[in-house]
Amino acid sequence: MVKRKKNESRLDNTAKASVKSKGDQKKSEQVNKSFLLADEQDDQSLKSFSLSDLASFKKLLTYASEYKKGLLMGLFLIMGSSLCALASARLMGKLVEEGLIPADSSSAYRFALGILGLEVSSLIFMWLGRRLISLNSGLSIYAVRLALFEHLQKLPIGFYDRQPQGRVVTRVTHDVEGIENFFTGSLGRLLNSGFMATLAIVAMLVTDFKLGSMLIISILPSLLFIYITRGWVRKANRRLSKASSMLNAKLSEFINGLEVIRSYGLEDWSKQQYDHQVEEYRTGHLKANFLYGWTRPLVSLLCNAPLLVLIWFGGARVLEGSMQVGLFVTFIRYCERFYMPIMNLAREVHVIQQAFTSTERVASFLNHDEEEVSLGKDGTQLVEGLQGEIEFKDLWMAYSGENWVLKGLQFKIETGQKVGLVGTTGCGKTTTVSLLSRLYEFQKGELLIDGQDIRQFERSSLRKNIGFVGQDAIIFKGTLRENLTVNESLRDEEILKACEITGLTKAMAAQNKDLDSLVYDAGANLSVGERQLVALTRVLINNPSILILDEATANIDPWYEALIHKAVDAVMDGRTCLIIAHRLATLESCDQIMVFDQGRLVEKGTREELFSGQGHFAKLHEAAEFSSAD
DSSP, X not given: OHHHHHHHHHHHHHHHHTOOOTTOHHHHHHHHHSSSOOOTTSHHHHHHHOOOHHHHHHHHHHHTGGGHHXXXXXXXXXXXXXXXXXXXXXXXXXXXXXXXXXXXXXXHHHHHHHHHHHHHHHHHHHHHHHHHHHHHHHHHHHHHHHHHHHHHHHSOHHHHHSSOHHHHHHHHTHHHHHHHHIIIIIHHHHHHHHHHHHHHHHHHHHHOHHHXXXXXXXXXXXXXXXXXXXXXXXXXXXXXXXXXXXXXXXXHHHHHTHHHHHHTTOHHHHHHHHHHHHHHHHHHHHHHHHHHHHHHHHHHHHHTHHHHHIIIIIHXXXXXXXXXXXXXXXXXXXXXXXXXXXXXXXXXXXXXXXXXXXXXXXXXXXXXOOHHHHSOSOOOBOOOSOOOOEEEEEEEEESSTTOEEEEEEEEEEOTTOEEEEEOSTTSSHHHHHHHHTTSSOOSEEEEEETTEEGGGBOHHHHHHTEEEEXXXXXXXXXXXXXXXXXXXXXXXXXXXXXXXXXTHHHHHHHTTOOTTOEEOGGGTTSOHHHHHHHHHHHHXXXXXXXXXXXSTTTTOOHHHHHHHHHHHHHHHTTSEEEEEOSSGGGGGGOSEEEEEETTEEEEEEOHHHHHHSOSXXXXXHHHHHHHHHO
């Protein structure tokens, strides 16, 4: 019970430190000082990431630049639709003035057919234009999604250390959907409304300058109101976007930690935390709906002002005989073509502002430095015939500033040696081996492989020559063959040979599986031992020169443990191996052991040499024995 309360308290404090409460300056400062990067929609981040409406619109258009020909063709068709609609309005006045009033049936039929033809043409042009825009917008969104996914794979590992998983997922799903809604729906309506309103203004001014000017002036209050409230809508959308990101991040965190939540009975605690995020999201929605609830009716009222002005002044002119009835009818149709687009614009403001907010977030995500920047220029030398000799020369490394994680590392590993890395949690073992794959950058000293500076090697080529097997094997949904290799040129005989060496064949036979057997997401239908065997076989097939094992035999049932130990020995044969050991029993096969403490290498030697002393290794061994006895 005490342990459970301690865990609840610790988890609760962690959650509170990661959530910025409104108006709470103290918590805001905690978020600023935390390791996680602040959300782009946080108040302290907006100055760095916010874009003006014009800049956001330009950014949106850059996403569609590759398909501008199709979009421009769609725009011309929409413009043609607007011209047909205005011509129809003019013919409506002719129908009344020259057909209905004088009771000229032939003229009336002729004008009626003309109006019908123009309206049908307007619909056809509109449909074709919107279809072209929708098609090319879809291709533009595909390009955005592809760019985001490619960027995901180019970002340094340090980025993911500081970003909640749910926030990253929100960028490539929810935020892209906001842009998609703009392109596939709002863009066509916005352009149509803009063309229609502009052409209607020109038509009114040309037909009757004085009356047209009065009608244009009467619409200005609605435009001013839309301009003023757009900032409120943008703020509401930012609040919703941030709440959505936090909600997804919390959901992802709890799904990944479901076993811990169940094990410690923290269901009520997790529900309270999640309810808090849902409540923030709901509050944001309610505030946005309240804003839309009073602004949209008011905009509709203001947009009807031109029609009221026309009836008041235009009707008076008709009664006094200075304006023909047909022209009055034409102006009614012009007014409809004029104020309806403004009303459509008011209805689309929230979609447009949501798209602008999403654009801010997507743009800031795409602006994060890729490995080429954060790790420095990539090397040009391809790795061929790597021997596996490793040497650290007075190496210092920090994730940020001068908060050194590794301090003056100095050691050499000969080709083919098996070296164990031990120490308490956070002492720098994992960081040390991560530097070999250039997942992070060091600031001082040298790291040599086969006597050459590691920065001279091409990163992708170097990583292909380094195999890694951790405690948790990464398994993808697909067949067993797809999980073992992505090299389609490999024959099944070669894959099965590797399976035979590691013992995976034996495990597959026991479970009636073959290379075409379906593996579920995260290997849900495989045991822990089977997943480890898959990871070891995958490494063997890739044939790396350097192998890194992060306690790969931990948490294995007895039946698989002997099988996996044999597989590990087979995979390590003839390779330089670095073994991160959390259990001292794992070190039995090591030629040399290195003991880390607070980022420094404090001891090294053989197992016997270290046991004979009274240093850090001996203390770790005593602690392990005490823990086992307890």
